[in-house]
Structures are given as structure tokens and as C-alpha cells.
Amino acid sequence: MVLAPMAGVTNVAFRTLCRELELARTGTVSGLYVCEMVTARALVERHPVTMHMTTFGPDENPRSMQLYTVDPKWTYEAAKMIVEENLADHIDMNFGCPVPKVTRKGGGSAIPYKRTLFRKIVAAAVRATEGTDIPVTVKFRIGIDDEHRTHLDAGRIAAEEGAAAVALHARTASQRYSGQADWDEIARLKEHVTSVPVLGNGDIFEPADAVAMMRQTGCDGVVVGRGCLGRPWLFAELAAELNGLAAPEPPNLGEVAEIMVRHCELLVEHHGEDKGCREIRKHVAWYLRGFPAGSEVRRRMALVKSVDELRELLAELPADAPFPRDGHGPRGRQGSPAKVALPEGWLDDPYEDVVPAGAEVMHSGG
Known part of the structure; x- marks a missing residue:
């Protein structure tokens, strides 16, 4: 594997x-x-x-x-x-x-x-x-x-x-x-x-x-x-x-949010806050695929500049939303x-x- x-x-x-x-x-x-x-x-x-x-x-x-x-x-x-x-x-x-x-x-x-x-x-x-x-x-x-x-x-x-x-x-x-x-x-x-x-x-x-x-x-x-x-x-x-x-x-949205924050923390540790937060932005759409997250929150996450800001935005989402059926399947570039x-x-x-x-x-x- x-x-x-x-x-x-x-x-x-x-x-x-x-x-x-x-x-x-x-x-x-x-x-x-x-x-x-x-x-x-x-x-x-x-x-x-x-x-x-x-x-x-x-x-x-x-x-x-x-x-x-x-x-x-x-x-x-x-x-x-x-x-x-x-x-x-x-x-x-x-x-x-x-x-x-x-x-x-x-x-x-x-x-x-x-x-x-x-x-x-x-x-x-x-x-x-x-x-x-x-x-x-x-x-x-x-x-x-x-x-x-x-x-x-x-x-x-x-x-x-x-x-x-x-x-x-x-x-x-x-x-x-x-x-x-x-x-x-x-x-x-x-x-x-x-x-x-x-x-x-x-x-x-x-x-x-x-x-x-x-x-x-x-x-x-x-x-x-x-x-x-x-x-x-x-x-x-x-x-x-x-x-x-x-x-x-499979994780619900609250658990995915915790994983996203952890990912961002690790990126910041590796790259520093500016580049680390720029790096997490490209992962947002992949993580939130199929979840009930409105376009405005997604847009703001695509501009996130700190771990705290990401955490605050994720807190606006329904943590108990289950992993979506259409969250499976092909991802990324085709x-x-x-x-x-x-x-x-x-x-x-x-x-x-x-x-x-x-x-x-x-x-x-x-």
C-alpha cells in the first residue's frame, strides 16, 4: 500500500x-x-x-x-x-x-x-x-x-x-x-x-x-x-x-474539519504561516466535496491566511453532517x-x- x-x-x-x-x-x-x-x-x-x-x-x-x-x-x-x-x-x-x-x-x-x-x-x-x-x-x-x-x-x-x-x-x-x-x-x-x-x-x-x-x-x-x-x-x-x-x-464534517485544521498546522510548521495557508487552500474543495458548505464559506476558505481563521470558518459548518455519498469516487485532475x-x-x-x-x-x- x-x-x-x-x-x-x-x-x-x-x-x-x-x-x-x-x-x-x-x-x-x-x-x-x-x-x-x-x-x-x-x-x-x-x-x-x-x-x-x-x-x-x-x-x-x-x-x-x-x-x-x-x-x-x-x-x-x-x-x-x-x-x-x-x-x-x-x-x-x-x-x-x-x-x-x-x-x-x-x-x-x-x-x-x-x-x-x-x-x-x-x-x-x-x-x-x-x-x-x-x-x-x-x-x-x-x-x-x-x-x-x-x-x-x-x-x-x-x-x-x-x-x-x-x-x-x-x-x-x-x-x-x-x-x-x-x-x-x-x-x-x-x-x-x-x-x-x-x-x-x-x-x-x-x-x-x-x-x-x-x-x-x-x-x-x-x-x-x-x-x-x-x-x-x-x-x-x-x-x-x-x-x-x-x-x-467515514468521518462526518466535524471530523473532517479537525483533519483540515491539523493539515494546515502541519503545512504551517513545514512552510511557515504564509505559504502553509496558501497550500491548504487547494485542498479545501477536495475535503469539502459533497458536504453542505455554502459557496461563501468555500470562497473565504480559498483566501484563508491563518490556522485560526480556517478554524473559525470551519466552525460555521454543520459538524454532524455525515460523509456524503458523492464524496467517494474519482478526484483531482482528469x-x-x-x-x-x-x-x-x-x-x-x-x-x-x-x-x-x-x-x-x-x-x-x-
């Missing part, structure tokens, strides 16, 4: 909240909560923004860090730095980002198409962690589009180069977050890669979805992204479902499918190992 890294969401505040809620509702913490994606080169260069993004809680264990990288050299240096400076207990590698500004430079979900380059990047991370107990895992998509599927090769190559596990977001890059995840491709990957665990990602919005995915695909675990937006208690529900325990009752932006000639040679120019520099700072 893994929290997928999400930019601007899975910082130390959100991860702490998820862990606290799992512990409070199940008595244990069994999930793996991964930090925001950071750029390998920016980490090595000790960019202040990147270093701040790698903050972990004092009792966070294991500390899981995801790297964005396109270059074996920077990959090795970043993984070596993580080992030597004890920055994390686990390294995950992102080859699934479909954002045009990333793929246009040859990064993210464009990389696995270049089989030789992909192999060298994974090998570099594993080589840097040899002799340690820090595992390297790899996450990727089905491929660039339906005509350029790469997940079976990517899973095989990652396993051959020493990855401890692989995770598949069962969409192509051209789908982005639209449509339906193709769980059948997770099953195909599980059949194809037998030497390491295979995790599934895509369309897990309820505890039953996780069970259904594992039963349908045979995958060894689940990765959850958008489903937990505004629902950090989802991991407690997942843990209960996967362990055959009674699911905790968008529509589109042609993947790629460097010129990117698809000409799948075995070319030339590092894409400028992809690391553009993302310095996280």
Missing part, C-alpha cells in the same frame, strides 16, 4: 497526516508514504527548494524519496548522496510523468521508450546503493501511446538491473489521467516479471478497488494517488480492507487524452542512449 508521489501534495505535512490517521484508526502504520518527486541533479547541486522538499518527519520510517532523472551520471551521484548522507531509506524512480513540459524534453514517461538509456539509469541507481539496505524501485506507464507500449520491456529491464520492485500506472502517457486504467496490462506485467514484486496503480478510489485490482491482476500491492486527495484517511480504510478488518467509519510532446526524432531509435538535452536543467529546484 503506497502513497504515490504528487507534486505539491505529498510533502511531509500530508505524509504525516496520512500516517497519523492510519495509526489512529488501525493501531499501526503499514503504508509506504513517498515524498514529492525531486530532480536528481537539483539534489546533487543542493538546490534550496529541493532540499526543503526532502524533509522527513522525525518518526517517519521508512523515509521514501522519488527521483526524477534522465541522466545516468546524475542518477548515480544523487543515489550515492542519499546513501552517504543518510537522506532516505528507499529510492523510487519516476518514469511515468506525462506532463508536456517534461516529455517534450525527453523526460518522465518518454524515457522507457529508449531502452538502453532507461537500463543505464536504473543500473546507475542500483550501483550507487550496492552494499546497503536501500532498495531501488521503478515506476512507469504502459507506454507513450497505444502504438508505443513499453511496460513489459521496462519491467524486465528494471528487474534485470536490480530493481527491488516495479510499479505500473496502467495508462499510457497520451491518456494522461483520463479514461480508465487498463488493469489487464498490470496482469500482463505480473505474468512477464516474476522475479520482483509488481505493484498496480490507477483508479483506486475506494478500499474495494484495491482488493479488486489485486484479485484481477495478481499484483503484489497497490499505489494510490488522486484517490486520497481530500481523504488522507483512505489509507486507514485500505489497510483495514486488505487485512480483513472492519473498515473505519483532463483529456492528447498526443505526447516529444523531442524531434525521439521515436526513431528505441535503443539510442543519448541523454536528452536540457531535461535535467529545466527541473532544477524540484
Whole structure:
């Protein structure tokens, strides 16, 4: 059970909240909560923004860090730095980002198409962690589009180069977050890669979805992204479902309000009051989805400037309102499918190992 890294969401505040809620509702913490994606080169260069993004809680264990990288050299240096400076207990590698500004430079979900380059990047991370107990895992998509599927090769190559596990977001890059995840491709990957665990990602919005995915695909675990937006208690529900325990009752509006205040407090602790309160604003609509909260209160919450102000606004809402039926289901960005932006000639040679120019520099700072 893994929290997928999400930019601007899975910082130390959100991860702490998820862990606290799992512990409070199940008595244990069994999930793996991964930090925001950071750029390998920016980490090595000790960019202040990147270093701040790698903050972990004092009792966070294991500390899981995801790297964005396109270059074996920077990959090795970043993984070596993580080992030597004890920055994390686990390294995950992102080859699934479909954002045009990333793929246009040859990064993210464009990389696995270049089989030789992909192999060298994974090998570099594993080589840097040899002799340690820090595992390297790899996450990727089905491929660039339906005509350029790469997940079976990517899973095989990652396993051959020493990855401890692989995770598949069962969409192509051209789908982005639209449509339906193709769980059948997770099953195909599980059949194809037998030497390491295979995790599934895509369309897990309820505890039953996780069970259904594992039963349908045979995958060894689940990765959850958008489903937990505004629902950090989802991991407690997942843990209960996967362990055959009674699911905790969904929170009413008063309990959600307490969670929102706690989230804001943690963000302020991490970012300071000004930025922390700006960060909580984007979570308001997710938290209040389906609840009876008028447009005026929502508008004022979208401008909140302090924890006390947030607390006062939440006190105006009916605390006993039950969790809404339409509070479940898909959340966050979905968008529509589109042609993947790629460097010129990117698809000409799948075995070319030339590092894409400028992809690391553009993302310095996280």
C-alpha cells in the first residue's frame, strides 16, 4: 500500500497526516508514504527548494524519496548522496510523468521508450546503493501511446538491473489521467516479471478497488494517488480492507474539519504561516466535496491566511453532517487524452542512449 508521489501534495505535512490517521484508526502504520518527486541533479547541486522538499518527519520510517532523472551520471551521484548522507531509506524512480513540459524534453514517461538509456539509469541507481539496505524501485506507464507500449520491456529491464520492485500506472502517457486504467496490462506485467514484486496503480478510489485490482491482476500491492486527495484517511480504510478488518467509519464534517485544521498546522510548521495557508487552500474543495458548505464559506476558505481563521470558518459548518455519498469516487485532475510532446526524432531509435538535452536543467529546484 503506497502513497504515490504528487507534486505539491505529498510533502511531509500530508505524509504525516496520512500516517497519523492510519495509526489512529488501525493501531499501526503499514503504508509506504513517498515524498514529492525531486530532480536528481537539483539534489546533487543542493538546490534550496529541493532540499526543503526532502524533509522527513522525525518518526517517519521508512523515509521514501522519488527521483526524477534522465541522466545516468546524475542518477548515480544523487543515489550515492542519499546513501552517504543518510537522506532516505528507499529510492523510487519516476518514469511515468506525462506532463508536456517534461516529455517534450525527453523526460518522465518518454524515457522507457529508449531502452538502453532507461537500463543505464536504473543500473546507475542500483550501483550507487550496492552494499546497503536501500532498495531501488521503478515506476512507469504502459507506454507513450497505444502504438508505443513499453511496460513489459521496462519491467524486465528494471528487474534485470536490480530493481527491488516495479510499479505500473496502467495508462499510457497520451491518456494522461483520463479514461480508465487498463488493469489487464498490470496482469500482463505480473505474468512477464516474476522475479520482483509488481505493484498496480490507477483508479483506486475506494478500499474495494484495491482488493479488486489485486484479485484481477495478481499484483503484489497497490499505489494510490488522486484517490486520497481530500481523504488522507483512505489509507486507514485500505489497510483495514486488505487485512480483513472492519473498515473505519467515514468521518462526518466535524471530523473532517479537525483533519483540515491539523493539515494546515502541519503545512504551517513545514512552510511557515504564509505559504502553509496558501497550500491548504487547494485542498479545501477536495475535503469539502459533497458536504453542505455554502459557496461563501468555500470562497473565504480559498483566501484563508491563518490556522485560526480556517478554524473559525470551519466552525460555521454543520459538524454532524455525515460523509456524503458523492464524496467517494474519482478526484483531482482528469483532463483529456492528447498526443505526447516529444523531442524531434525521439521515436526513431528505441535503443539510442543519448541523454536528452536540457531535461535535467529545466527541473532544477524540484
